[in-house]
Amino acid sequence: MNHAAELPLLVAVPVAVLLLVGAALALTGSIGLLKLRSFYERLHAPTIGTSCGMSCILLASMLFFSVLQSRLVVHEILIGFLLIVTTPVTLMLVGRAALHRDRLEGSHKVPPSARPEDHAAAAQSDG
């Protein structure tokens, strides 16, 4: 990308900052995958990358190409929208699979049902 040299400094700096912040957030999410202790805690980590990390990188892309091509480039919004809308599908699938497995194994760390009454009853019979 040799055109990048033509970018005015006033634009290049925010683009670089946004890219770095976005990359740092995505990295934080990945570190979270390593560091967090339980499976359900690890569910939260990648969302950093798909929310703010993704937004920063897409904003940088919009800024960069809008200035270089001297016209508004906004199809990145689509990427963001589709990413946000489809993340819950995989996350819920993975989360519910883990919940199902834990319940089958009789783990007491997960609630036996989405209803709290059953939860309270089960806790009493255990104690």
Add this chain to the structure above:
Amino acid sequence: MRMLLPHPLLSLSLFVLWLLLNQTVAPGPALLGLAVALIGGWMLKRIRSARLRVRRPLVALRLAGVVAVDILRSNIGVAQVIMGRRKKRHSGFIHIPLSLRDPRGLAALAVILTATPGTAWVEYDPEEGWLLLHILDLVDEEEWVRTVKHRYEQPLMEIFP
């Protein structure tokens, strides 16, 4: 009009999506986009006949703003947790009773809660409307129930009655 455009909002979104993907408003791609938009509307009509209607666009806009701020705040919070700034932390499940029953409203709530790091939608019981949520940094359960019900569920019930 009803025959031609059973789902005007969906058709409009498809049309805009098509133009954005092609990055042009030239007549050729626009015409093709129009066809895609119309056929998309007819196909959805065959799947579900109920009209998709979004009420209270202003409430929806405000909700989007609230969610954007919440996502930003919880990003910072979860990043701090991962970087080990908060040693005393306790994560856990909470049960939230939902009055929202509209499938589109529930889908929107799922997107909001999942897109926010720190909260993860784990299970939903459609019979009584119980939602099982996993919270990364759980301090006050009552507080979370109030947050979800007032900040998100209330406006969603106004948008999707």
